[in-house]
Amino acid sequence: MTRARASILCLLLASVAAVASPQLARAQSQQSVPTAGGEVSIVADRFEQIGPDNLLVATGNVEVTRGTGRLLADRVEINRTTGDAVATGRAIFYDGDDRLTGERIEYNIKTGTGVVYQGELHAAPYYRLTGERLERLGESVYRVRQGVFTTCEDEPPTWSFHLGEATADLEDFVYGWNASFWAKSVPIIPYFPAFAAAIRRERQTGFLPPQLGTSTKKGFFAEIPFFWAISDSQDATATLAAYERRGFGGAAEYRYIISNDQKGRLNGYFVDEVFKEGELRGFGSVKHDWQIAPGLSLRGDLNAVSDDTVLRDYESALAQRSAQRAESNLFLTKTWTNWSFVSRLYWYQDLTTPRPVELQRVPELTLSGVRQELPGLPGFLYQTDTSLVNFLRYAGSEGARFDLHPLVSRPVPLAGYATLTPFVGGRVTAYSTTVTDVHSPVAGGAAIEDTNGEPRVRELLEFGSDAESRASRVYELGGWAGLDRLLHSIEPRVHYIRIIGHNFYSLPLWTNQTDRIPEANWFEYSLTNRIRGRTIGGDSAEADRFDLFKLVLASAYDIENTQLGNVAGDLTIQPSQMLRLHGDLSYNVTGDGLQAYTTDVTVNIPRIVGSVGTRYNRMPPVIIPYFVQIPGTFNPGNGLASNQATNFLQGEVKVDLLRNLVGRVKTNWDIRTTSVVETRFGADFKFDCWALSLDYVRRNPDRPGKNPDNEFRFSLNLLGLGNVVSTRVGAGATDSEPRFK
Template identity: 25%
Template structure:
């Protein structure tokens, strides 16, 4: 094990620089020789390389060393010989070389002051790469790099070549980790290249690397390899994830990744990110999984998994262009939905069943807006069955609500053209329907807010839509006959009378003032009859307008606000509760009301909507509770329940959610979907210790969808992070194993970045990319 006693010598060297001693200085070709009055010195000439050269010999002691200054370089030693004409210095015994922020100690030295190169024997050095301390998650503020070697050759201003030496950025008397190599090229403030390197932690060799590139740049982001992630999985087998980070500039970078799976094959890909300005940024990621044929055991049966190759693409961008124009795009595409579910450790990515891409451009000028959108969405119901929704393109032109002269009226209008495709895919068979639609409309609004406790808003609008295809009124088949649908819409919303009461609580530590507000509301909606409603092809919610009836939506809002004491105190809402229901003159309207989450799921026609209750409780800024319920009085049951809460402090972040949905599907009136999810993470203020736990549980089927535990511990210059996840797959034939147990582990080192791979391993721990 390497022991770093020379660090103590460097500490003594600092003391030498700060302790004055009686000395005299002599100038020799730009170098000053300092010699204490009590020490010996001799001057003469000596033949060196066939030439007669001036020769100064100086002798000191460990307590009072000899010193030579050459420009910004300083040399200290027990014995030194200086050849001014040749620009050569030789020394032995307790040598200390100082150049800027770098220091080297050695037993023997030969140095060329003209070329600023030299050789140090049995040498040790430190290099400070930052102008100020760099407190990190390891709590280290020491010089950033320490190196040593049997021979240390200085071949440039900041470039060294080490023979049979080592390197570490953990500068302590006993470093937690070291890299030892027979040949090291060290370029300070840039990189270190090691050949045939052995990586050791606490003296235990862990890894052999034929060649290694180690970044030691002053900036926090530097090009280099990141620490690998090791793991094991029931499906993938033993795994190793490696990444190379390329810092292209301060505003853009690229990452290349390779994952090895002992059971199934490998994955590889890359990611590019950029930030052009405060209004322009983007990223793109591509990942390929190349699986070979594999065999698995399941309930005593041998199952073969065929070889296959799949890929996923992700990206998004947003740019602000001249002329008040913004363009944006997104991409979230995969070639095989089953592979996504088998490999992804992130529950959101694993359960995602839609792939999509699109882009848009929008320009705004003087209240007018012009936008264009192209989008593709495909939702999977199985491995090869899906529905397709495509806009190619959709173009809109609109005028925002504008006051009409000096009148109390406000007007708005819009025109939209869309060329839409709706289709289904089953295996390789695709059936689709294309439809062109022109939609235009406008409205007039008359607000009334003269009274502080009462507000009235009345609207009148017209909408006309032309479709190039329609449904046959008799057979219901799609025919190439265009139709025009139009109707008038009248709305009037009344909010109030509003009741409020205030309580003063002087001296209260929580709230010096409490305010309670009760706000009733009612809205009347009347839509004229749509004569050809059955001929309209339904693309989205705007096509479900039926008309010919009066709707009335009524509700009540309760709010509680608190205000602290002090001149800078502001009011904060701690409780908000809204309850509402809608009455329909036409019962069919209850099946297509977007105000209620259960309306589009086969609800029987009714004159009344479910009763909706929404509550948000925020007793403190770091904690909140949200409740949403929909109760159907027709069947006397809650159709939808969602209860969630969160706590967010500097040390603890936790959230949980319970959801239940009961919908009529065929003979089963109550098909219950009950889920509970939760996540919590905790970390010490120093970030040395932390962990996280998350789960998803299906109450209706009494099944754990997944459980995941992540923890990390960082001590001084190194640390460890690990995670365990148990993931239960759906009981479908395309999943050849019922569950996957995954374990990942990675080490963290000061100065070397860590990461979460593209499959979501080790998310939740502090990660850095250097």
């Protein structure tokens, strides 16, 4: 055997021996060491005792554990008398869920205090704080010198706050002085005296990021919100606001949960226009839901404004700026298997006119019974609607009204091919007053009814029949296009009703569907063509069923007035979840042509979500009677001229332009006047630890001769901190869900 081969063989044998004989390899040992701060567990490669009893030195993969704290390092010195521990070399300290690393960690086991030099602290879920010196003052509380606070993981961080001195409570918030805001290595805001931010593992009390901006109407403004986590079931947000050209104001929101069955919310906003006309303005809402018992509930939704234009001046969303009413409703509802009782208080403010034309309902009591078997008459069904309403009004007719409307029907199957359902019913409506005349106010506006206070009763008899059929066929697809089968059905339907009675006239006009019922002889018919699809179900999911295609064609004949009704159509096409088309129209066949139509296209494909639709209506403002089942078939006569028709285009699209960039556009365009009511352009830049949103809103002037209330806003969202900087030019102090109609 050559010398080289012998050497190789010796090395192989030595390697095998080391693996086969673990007792020859160095193994870690564990000791329980009593200290001034209590007993600690230490695992290390080697232990060395220096002096009689005080100093214990552990080296090599050291792990010191006491309670929820763990200290890891290459070398740890522990003084048993004082409880001081000094860790060097890859030193890591786990403080519960938080982690600290540093060149050197000094920790006192007895007091729980210590110092980390050139340290870095990671607090769940994503907060990071570094500093020349991090001093642990107590559980999860640190004092920091020359610190950097961020939630970014890159180096240098995309954004960070540099702090001369700071205090961080990892269960609450971090605050400091001599601060600056940096993007990478560039100081964007080189100095501001103080900084504070909530570390939001859960709801935390503290100041939220301020919102700043400028507006042609309000001038420069600042809004500073403060959030108060009162308890697990309550919180509140108060906002102070200042407007250069208007004055000072604020907003408040209080949310509460009393139990699983009872919760609510209060909102309010006010502004004292000391720089304008000294007027105090505002709006607010109260919402409360209470499920008192099974079948018994109380619901409140109360809204109020100080004046007709405050929403237009201080709200941002189009739905709220164009609100015509501020409505308040209080419901007490009791339901049974076939019956329901609703007690309602309804109060509203009309925002379209300064005249007090509101018609309040205090109270409105309704008892309704769904279609159910008639006792003693097998096969017969009955249903009942009853209401009692007290109407209050400052200008115009007011009084009480009782309405009783029972109906009996008898479905008759026709050899399994169709169902014929004749019905008969009556209707009694009693009014506390009678209309004698109608006059127009001197100041202009809607006509006002004159009444004499004498009761009047309208008695009606209605009878007729419904007939309907259905023919269908199933087509097996076997998984083609993800569908198991198709169901194609054709559903014809005919509706006839005759209404006779007396006292049709001289009645107050309080609610259209009840007070304006004409003598009628109405025949209506429709044909529905429907294709439904069913997906393939699995073991863990049921099959979905949805309409792929639905076409409804309908028309009517008004026998009472010997007049053809309009032709109505409603089409829905949804070949997949990514595309949906819908349209409906009403066409006058007696020569007046197209009366109304709507179209909607919705697209939801990878990277693009959008919808576009049109609204066109030239039908005169008439009341469609309650017995018309498909409103588009009602022919009120000649429609409005084309230049008076309502004609809108509405569209919205959101596109993922790049991995980190989303573009948004939303528009409302008045085609008749060729003017844009409102268009919103937006872009969202989204990254791991920050996001930037830009929005520009272009509006039409609220009134002729006025400047448009356009606005530009931007918001910088830093992960873990919310909206740090937000500019909302022309926006209000609160942006929340629509509360007005």
